[in-house]
Amino acid sequence: MTVSDNYFSGKVAVITGGSRGIGRAVAEALVSRGCKVVIGDVLDQVGQETVNELNTRAAGVKAAAYIHTDVTVYKDVLALFKFAESEFGGVDIAFLNAGVINKPDYMFSPLDDEAEKLLPEVNISGVVKCTRVAMLAMAKRGGGVITVTASCAGFLGPFAQSIYNATKHAVVGWTRSLGMLKDICNVRVNAVCPHWVETDMRHKITKKGEVVVDPYPAFVQQSPTVKIDTVVSGVLSLMEDESRNTETLLTLPPNILRVQEPIQPFPEQSNPAYDQLAEQYEKDALVYYKSLLGPALKKYEQA
Numbered sequence: 001m002t003v004s005d006n007y008f009s010g011k012v013a014v015i016t017g018g019s020r021g022i023g024r025a026v027a028e029a030l031v032s033r034g035c036k037v038v039i040g041d042v043l044d045q046v047g048q049e050t051v052n053e054l055n056t057r058a059a060g061v062k063a064a065a066y067i068h069t070d071v072t073v074y075k076d077v078l079a080l081f082k083f084a085e086s087e088f089g090g091v092d093i094a095f096l097n098a099g100v101i102n103k104p105d106y107m108f109s110p111l112d113d114e115a116e117k118l119l120p121e122v123n124i125s126g127v128v129k130c131t132r133v134a135m136l137a138m139a140k141r142g143g144g145v146i147t148v149t150a151s152c153a154g155f156l157g158p159f160a161q162s163i164y165n166a167t168k169h170a171v172v173g174w175t176r177s178l179g180m181l182k183d184i185c186n187v188r189v190n191a192v193c194p195h196w197v198e199t200d201m202r203h204k205i206t207k208k209g210e211v212v213v214d215p216y217p218a219f220v221q222q223s224p225t226v227k228i229d230t231v232v233s234g235v236l237s238l239m240e241d242e243s244r245n246t247e248t249l250l251t252l253p254p255n256i257l258r259v260q261e262p263i264q265p266f267p268e269q270s271n272p273a274y275d276q277l278a279e280q281y282e283k284d285a286l287v288y289y290k291s292l293l294g295p296a297l298k299k300y301e302q303a
């Protein structure tokens, strides 16, 4: 897959969870292609250092900016996108990548209400809130592209990662539900679904150097990883290839990009009456949702 440098040149991207790891690698790739990048993260010092380095590499041109953003809070998410607009003039691209993982012994940990809050809030609500705001920021400008970070865990189910898997299945479902946005406001949404990548998140699981009884860290330590560059290629291709919409792209070891197709609801029999009903619904829904966009944009402008 080739990446045309021209697609990104002069565009503006917002990246959540871009202070380090996969988000940072995508930020570097975008800046090197002439894109302006705004990073929103909760790791303020690391995020500011990343942005300083990106600006140093851009040789005197302001290429990147940082703003503290907790993706679970609408106020922060709105501030992130408004900041991108005031710094660089608008938003064309969003990489919604902020995420957290559970400890492997989650299932038998204390029954504490807090235990079920963090992962769904960051991995699901964070993606949902950022998508809704990104969509408005992009619609205002005539369109754009959103890539969310799901995971192979959006299709698989290792026991030790049960709640993480559930959140990433949700991100896959969210992505696949948004196809109509392209026709409503010219915004495409796709998901990158990496296998294990060498980042701080993986180190949290492998517990390198520690002696642990749980067999999962050792299993993950010996599991194959996908190169971060492969994940970056996948992300860039989902952004620049305008035919891609609601795609879930697996990035697999050692260097494989493969689209995971959704299942068909009625594979064994055709149902022309239902097909016709669905076609008519799509037409009616498009008219209805287009009528809601204008008022939503007005509220976004006033926020």
Ligand SMILES: NC(=O)c1ccc[n+]([C@@H]2O[C@H](COP(=O)([O-])OP(=O)(O)OC[C@H]3O[C@@H](n4cnc5c(N)ncnc54)[C@H](O)[C@@H]3O)[C@@H](O)[C@H]2O)c1
Pocket (backbone or CB within 6 Å): 016, 017, 018, 019, 020, 021, 022, 023, 040, 041, 042, 043, 069, 070, 071, 072, 097, 098, 099, 100, 122, 126, 149, 150, 151, 152, 193, 194, 195, 196, 197, 198, 199, 200, 201, 202
């Ligand atoms: N590393 C892997 O093996 C792997 C595999 C598949 C998917 N993923 C996904 O990739 C994404 C990036 O993870 P990574 O591997 O680079 O790990 P990472 O821990 O290095 O990066 C995650 C980033 O998200 C940020 N973040 C966490 N909570 C946040 C919040 N509430 N608001 C804003 N930012 C927040 C963190 O501060 C961090 O910068 C995650 O969504 C993760 O689930 C990772």
